Amino acid sequence: MFMEGPLVEYHPVSLPVDWNGGIAYLDRDGVLNLGSANYVKNVDEVLILKGVSEAIMSLRNAGYRIVIVTNQSPLSRGLLDQKALESIHSHIQDLVGEFDVIMTCPHRTFDGCRCRKPHPGMLNSASELLRGVSHKKLDWWGEKPIPVHPLDLMVGDRKSDMGAGWAVGARLFKVDERVGIPQIIDRIIAGDAGDLFDPGD
Numbered sequence: 001m002f003m004e005g006p007l008v009e010y011h012p013v014s015l016p017v018d019w020n021g022g023i024a025y026l027d028r029d030g031v032l033n034l035g036s037a038n039y040v041k042n043v044d045e046v047l048i049l050k051g052v053s054e055a056i057m058s059l060r061n062a063g064y065r066i067v068i069v070t071n072q073s074p075l076s077r078g079l080l081d082q083k084a085l086e087s088i089h090s091h092i093q094d095l096v097g098e099f100d101v102i103m104t105c106p107h108r109t110f111d112g113c114r115c116r117k118p119h120p121g122m123l124n125s126a127s128e129l130l131r132g133v134s135h136k137k138l139d140w141w142g143e144k145p146i147p148v149h150p151l152d153l154m155v156g157d158r159k160s161d162m163g164a165g166w167a168v169g170a171r172l173f174k175v176d177e178r179v180g181i182p183q184i185i186d187r188i189i190a191g192d193a194g195d196l197f198d199p200g201d
Protein backbone atom coordinates (compact mmCIF):
# COMPACT_ATOMS: atom_id res chain seq x y z
CA MET A 1 0.00 0.00 0.00
CA PHE A 2 1.32 3.43 -0.94
CA MET A 3 0.78 5.92 1.88
CA GLU A 4 0.02 9.55 1.19
CA GLY A 5 2.93 11.74 2.14
CA PRO A 6 4.77 13.54 3.40
CA LEU A 7 3.02 13.74 6.77
CA VAL A 8 2.96 17.38 7.86
CA GLU A 9 2.87 18.72 11.41
CA TYR A 10 2.61 22.50 11.06
CA HIS A 11 2.62 24.78 14.07
CA PRO A 12 4.71 27.88 13.35
CA VAL A 13 5.81 29.88 16.38
CA SER A 14 4.82 33.52 16.08
CA LEU A 15 7.52 35.78 14.73
CA PRO A 16 7.61 39.48 13.84
CA VAL A 17 5.61 40.15 10.66
CA ASP A 18 8.77 41.34 8.94
CA TRP A 19 10.58 38.05 9.62
CA ASN A 20 13.19 37.43 6.97
CA GLY A 21 15.42 34.79 8.50
CA GLY A 22 16.70 31.50 7.21
CA ILE A 23 15.28 28.04 7.67
CA ALA A 24 17.23 25.43 9.60
CA TYR A 25 16.29 22.06 8.09
CA LEU A 26 17.22 19.36 10.57
CA ASP A 27 17.20 15.61 10.24
CA ARG A 28 15.81 13.93 13.37
CA ASP A 29 17.56 10.64 14.25
CA GLY A 30 21.30 11.21 14.71
CA VAL A 31 20.85 14.99 14.88
CA LEU A 32 18.39 15.55 17.77
CA ASN A 33 18.08 12.08 19.24
CA LEU A 34 19.97 8.84 19.08
CA GLY A 35 18.95 6.74 16.09
CA SER A 36 18.38 3.01 16.29
CA ALA A 37 18.89 0.17 13.80
CA ASN A 38 15.43 -1.01 14.90
CA TYR A 39 13.96 2.49 14.50
CA VAL A 40 12.50 4.74 17.16
CA LYS A 41 8.98 3.31 17.61
CA ASN A 42 7.71 4.88 20.84
CA VAL A 43 8.51 7.70 23.28
CA ASP A 44 10.50 5.39 25.56
CA GLU A 45 13.02 4.92 22.78
CA VAL A 46 13.66 8.67 22.42
CA LEU A 47 17.13 9.51 23.74
CA ILE A 48 17.99 13.17 23.22
CA LEU A 49 21.64 13.88 22.45
CA LYS A 50 23.57 16.07 24.89
CA GLY A 51 23.27 19.82 24.26
CA VAL A 52 20.43 19.66 21.73
CA SER A 53 17.98 21.91 23.58
CA GLU A 54 20.69 24.60 23.90
CA ALA A 55 21.42 24.28 20.17
CA ILE A 56 17.73 24.65 19.28
CA MET A 57 17.53 27.73 21.50
CA SER A 58 20.59 29.21 19.76
CA LEU A 59 18.93 28.73 16.37
CA ARG A 60 15.75 30.35 17.62
CA ASN A 61 17.64 33.31 19.12
CA ALA A 62 19.49 33.76 15.82
CA GLY A 63 16.14 34.10 14.03
CA TYR A 64 15.84 30.74 12.28
CA ARG A 65 12.66 28.87 11.55
CA ILE A 66 13.16 25.24 12.56
CA VAL A 67 11.99 22.47 10.26
CA ILE A 68 12.47 18.76 10.92
CA VAL A 69 12.70 16.53 7.84
CA THR A 70 12.75 12.81 8.58
CA ASN A 71 12.57 9.62 6.52
CA GLN A 72 10.49 7.06 8.45
CA SER A 73 9.92 4.00 6.29
CA PRO A 74 8.67 1.99 9.32
CA LEU A 75 5.35 3.79 8.71
CA SER A 76 4.99 2.03 5.35
CA ARG A 77 6.28 -1.23 6.77
CA GLY A 78 3.55 -1.22 9.41
CA LEU A 79 6.05 -1.00 12.28
CA LEU A 80 4.93 2.47 13.35
CA ASP A 81 1.61 4.30 13.10
CA GLN A 82 0.92 7.99 12.75
CA LYS A 83 -0.32 8.34 16.32
CA ALA A 84 2.93 6.93 17.74
CA LEU A 85 4.91 9.15 15.38
CA GLU A 86 3.10 12.25 16.62
CA SER A 87 3.60 11.23 20.27
CA ILE A 88 7.32 10.86 19.60
CA HIS A 89 7.38 14.31 18.04
CA SER A 90 5.52 16.01 20.89
CA HIS A 91 7.83 14.28 23.35
CA ILE A 92 10.94 15.53 21.52
CA GLN A 93 9.52 19.06 21.50
CA ASP A 94 8.75 18.87 25.23
CA LEU A 95 12.44 18.08 25.75
CA VAL A 96 14.20 20.43 23.32
CA GLY A 97 11.80 23.19 22.22
CA GLU A 98 9.27 23.80 19.50
CA PHE A 99 9.61 23.21 15.78
CA ASP A 100 7.73 25.22 13.13
CA VAL A 101 7.18 22.28 10.82
CA ILE A 102 7.84 18.56 11.02
CA MET A 103 7.82 16.73 7.70
CA THR A 104 7.88 12.95 7.67
CA CYS A 105 8.31 10.76 4.59
CA PRO A 106 6.58 7.43 5.32
CA HIS A 107 7.83 5.72 2.15
CA ARG A 108 10.38 3.12 1.21
CA THR A 109 13.05 3.69 -1.44
CA PHE A 110 11.20 1.64 -4.07
CA ASP A 111 7.96 3.63 -3.62
CA GLY A 112 9.54 6.31 -5.81
CA CYS A 113 7.94 9.19 -3.89
CA ARG A 114 8.89 12.86 -4.10
CA CYS A 115 9.56 13.29 -0.40
CA ARG A 116 12.11 10.68 0.67
CA LYS A 117 15.53 12.30 1.11
CA PRO A 118 17.75 12.86 -0.86
CA HIS A 119 14.78 14.17 -2.83
CA PRO A 120 14.16 17.73 -1.56
CA GLY A 121 10.34 17.45 -1.55
CA MET A 122 9.92 17.88 2.21
CA LEU A 123 12.24 20.88 2.35
CA ASN A 124 10.43 22.56 -0.52
CA SER A 125 6.99 21.91 0.98
CA ALA A 126 8.09 23.44 4.30
CA SER A 127 9.55 26.45 2.52
CA GLU A 128 6.23 26.93 0.70
CA LEU A 129 4.32 26.74 3.99
CA LEU A 130 6.54 29.20 5.85
CA ARG A 131 7.40 31.75 3.18
CA GLY A 132 5.44 30.89 0.05
CA VAL A 133 8.46 30.11 -2.11
CA SER A 134 10.62 27.10 -2.82
CA HIS A 135 12.91 25.60 -5.41
CA LYS A 136 10.98 24.35 -8.38
CA LYS A 137 13.85 22.90 -10.33
CA LEU A 138 15.89 19.83 -9.44
CA ASP A 139 19.12 19.19 -11.33
CA TRP A 140 21.58 16.85 -9.63
CA TRP A 141 24.07 17.39 -12.45
CA GLY A 142 23.96 21.18 -12.50
CA GLU A 143 25.42 23.80 -10.18
CA LYS A 144 24.34 23.96 -6.55
CA PRO A 145 21.24 26.21 -6.59
CA ILE A 146 21.04 29.64 -4.98
CA PRO A 147 19.08 29.25 -1.71
CA VAL A 148 15.81 31.10 -1.05
CA HIS A 149 17.63 32.71 1.93
CA PRO A 150 21.44 32.82 2.20
CA LEU A 151 21.39 31.43 5.75
CA ASP A 152 19.25 28.37 4.95
CA LEU A 153 20.97 25.26 6.22
CA MET A 154 20.63 21.50 6.49
CA VAL A 155 22.01 19.38 9.31
CA GLY A 156 22.15 15.60 8.96
CA ASP A 157 24.22 12.51 9.63
CA ARG A 158 23.77 10.92 6.20
CA LYS A 159 24.59 11.51 2.58
CA SER A 160 20.85 11.59 1.77
CA ASP A 161 20.49 14.60 4.10
CA MET A 162 23.32 16.40 2.35
CA GLY A 163 21.72 15.66 -1.02
CA ALA A 164 18.35 17.11 0.01
CA GLY A 165 20.01 20.21 1.45
CA TRP A 166 22.21 20.63 -1.61
CA ALA A 167 19.15 20.55 -3.87
CA VAL A 168 17.70 23.64 -2.15
CA GLY A 169 21.06 25.41 -2.02
CA ALA A 170 21.35 25.18 1.76
CA ARG A 171 24.54 25.39 3.80
CA LEU A 172 25.39 21.78 4.63
CA PHE A 173 26.52 20.43 7.99
CA LYS A 174 27.24 16.73 8.36
CA VAL A 175 27.42 15.48 11.93
CA ASP A 176 28.44 12.34 13.77
CA GLU A 177 25.23 10.40 14.54
CA ARG A 178 26.31 9.97 18.17
CA VAL A 179 26.85 13.72 18.66
CA GLY A 180 24.25 15.43 16.52
CA ILE A 181 23.68 19.15 16.09
CA PRO A 182 25.75 20.29 19.11
CA GLN A 183 28.83 19.29 17.06
CA ILE A 184 28.36 22.15 14.61
CA ILE A 185 26.03 24.70 16.23
CA ASP A 186 28.86 27.21 16.77
CA ARG A 187 29.76 27.06 13.08
CA ILE A 188 26.12 27.67 12.12
CA ILE A 189 25.79 30.69 14.36
CA ALA A 190 29.14 32.07 13.15
CA GLY A 191 27.81 32.04 9.57
CA ASP A 192 30.12 29.26 8.34
CA ALA A 193 29.54 28.39 4.66
CA GLY A 194 29.15 24.71 5.57
CA ASP A 195 30.58 21.49 4.15
CA LEU A 196 31.32 20.84 0.50
CA PHE A 197 29.16 18.19 -1.11
CA ASP A 198 28.99 16.77 -4.62
CA PRO A 199 25.77 14.86 -5.30
CA GLY A 200 27.55 13.00 -8.10
CA ASP A 201 30.10 11.35 -5.74
Ligand SMILES: [Zn+2]
Nearest residue numbers: 105113115116
Ligand atom coordinates in the same frame (compact mmCIF):
# COMPACT_ATOMS: atom_id res chain seq x y z
ZN1 LIG B 1 8.04 9.94 0.60
